[in-house]
Amino acid sequence: MKSGQPRPAGTHVPEAWRIWGNPILLSCARQRLRLRSALIWSGATFLVAALVSAEVFLTLTERSLTAPEAAAGRTFQALFVLQAAILLWWGSGSVAGGLAEEREAGLLDYHRLTPMGPTAKILGYLFGLPAREYILVGTTLPFTVASVIIGRIGLSSVLELYVVLLTSAWLYHMTGLVVGMVASRPRRASWATRLALLGLYIFLPQLGSLGLTFLGHLTVLPAFDGLATMELGAREMGKPLLWHDAGFFAARIPPFAYTLLVQGLLLVALFSVVRRKWLDQGLHPFSKRGALLFFPALLTLMVGSLWPFLTGDQQLRLWRHLQLPAEGQWLQTLYLFFAVAGAAAFILLAAITPTWQAYLRGLRRARRQGRARDRIPWGADEAPGLVAASAMLGMATAGYFLLLGLALPDEGLRWSPGAITHLGLLLLFAGLLLQIQTVCALFGAKGLGVLAGLCWFLPASIALILASAFGAFVPAGYLAAATPFAAFLYALVCLFEPALAEEPNLAPLLGHARGMLAFALLLSLGLPLLGQAWLWRRRREAKRRLAPPVAPDSN
């Protein structure tokens, strides 16, 4: 600067692939690996790993007289649990907390202004913020190596397991980055991430047992199950429960490849959210185009996972266990399909629907740009999102008929698939999307919370009390019609009415199913349509009040 010579900046801008030269990664690592604290943490972790190894190995060999190979296998498992806890649990908290702190301090704005690409910045944080956790896991590795050698565990299985641990860690840490970019306070971000981890990677994978195999592969658990069963003989069952070829439509995909595929897809989706927030904190987490890519990808994964169970190539343990009839299996599958599609649409529409103020901003811009009838381009963040909601409805409809295509040849199925019942089901889904879009457009995310709390959960809870305490099933059924959980059930009951009529407990209620469905349709479509009419008037009024368009610049 004093010299007055221009600095040759920009010639060495770190790019995403030059990860070791990434200044953000280096500075995060510097902050988290100061010699004194790194020594204390590493020493403590080494000590814990040593104690865990000694406890498991010596207890098994000395007291239970287990063979050293088997005891080493158990030691390997215990160490793996410790490593997963450090890397996945603590690491994700560090990522979310660290990023939220930097954002709150304003440092992210500094980074936004540097000419580094957003991908390089994201990778810098992704690998830099959990630097301490990587080192801590490293300090436990000598014990793992010893266990592998003593236990004679197959190296390829161990490598597979650790690759899945690493990809899971990146996925969890990326979840932490997403939460860190959204949460306002660092402490909240850290805990919000842990809640998100519980939901996404502990609760959601349980749906794998209902046929949504891909959700089960979001975690490291299937790989751990595979190694434990095949290599360590931890369970005395012949085959691993979770780590086997996954059915995807008519294909069988090896579990390792399937895990990488599923985790990779989610990683890309989360990365795109973080990238958008990097480019502009004010952008929606998903673009409309992004949402319309993610939604069909999810539907494809869902239909592809359910396919082998519905074609009879595979049978769900749950169905086998409950001895569920074909109609019951179909009812459960279709309910699951609409539940997951509805939940995904809920999240995506909440993410892409603009608030009223954002819409007005878009309207002003459109007017300024002289667009015909002040039309905001449908893909812009400020566009209302009805086009996207309609596209989602179309995609879900396609997915539904694809699934039905499997059922139609099944001559043993007792059901009444008239056009009206199909229409009822799809109109319910349309009503759900319209509800979400309308509430978001009118009242924002808080309105969505009120909708879920007051209009869905509260009537459902009261209906539950009415039914269980007073046996008032019919009033309870009508009350619960406000919630999509019950409404979809009514529609499916109508679809499989002939089969359910044979159930003595259900027969008296079946007469009301169509009435309840009609009531549910009235609520789920009528109210949002009124809301849309109000919105339409409001928009027209806003357009009228806006300043007249400016003549285009002659330049």
Added chain:
Amino acid sequence: MPPQASRAAPEPMIRIKDLRVDYGDLTAVDDLGLEIQRGEIFGLIGPNGAGKTTTIKVLATLLAPTYGEVTVGGIEVTTRPREVHRLLGYLPDWAPVSPGLRVWEFLHLYAGAYGIAPNLRHVAVDEALETAELTSKVNDLAGTLSRGMKQRLGLAKTLLHDPEVILLDEPASGLDPRARIELRKVLKNLAVRGRTVLISSHILTELEGFCTSLGIMERGRLVASGTLADIISRVQADRTIVVTLLGSEETRSRAREILGASASVTRVEERENGDLAVGFAGAEADKAALLARLVGGQVPVTAFGEETLGVEDVFMKIGAKELA
């Protein structure tokens, strides 16, 4: 080369046209237009909430406008932000630092992020430290620095990659008087070297004397811009000469008579301290003649000078007009 090519007006370094920014119901910036030439130190003044920070954030690519054209160095900030980033240095009013990094580590982080070649980073960091007078703190943790020191570190970071355009949002907040004077020197040097500086402040005297031009913002609009002299000539209907006299009421009456008889005098008012404020609409020669007449009329004049308006006076006048 054809002669008209060399006479073409240079492309302004910063150009804002029809800028509007909305936050919910609030319009923070409305219909703002502004041009700043290379090498200028442009002071953006206005009360809190006038829209200064919002304008600077749009220029820094940190905020998307509702609409408007904004270019830096001829590059549109909304469509090509990464190209603009290479040209910009930005310092917010509360300079953030990484508390867990030492001062030199913090600067090396940004030297790397701005793509300064590894063999030049030490030189760049040393120069930035020297400019911000932080050399003695080089090994301190940034989190342990005082507010003023953090602001200096922010300034060092801003100047590290020798940007073409420097955006400073209330940069002197937290700085002691000596550091403020040093900051002015640094900014003047940058302007001499052809760098363009946009500096905002609501402490008006802070910008007086070293800004080459000023813009005054009120409620999201730019109500005046240009050099201080330009703005003064626009807000001031006439010039004011202050005459200080020695003597009694009789002397004052005589002075009033003489002044009132002059065609270039528009008004004569007596101030609380006894000085006469004389509205004057003549040339410099008329001013000299007026003094000669007073002295010739045996009026004991001890001081005779034209009153110059400061930034604060100009701002108050413009503010009053706007509010009216």
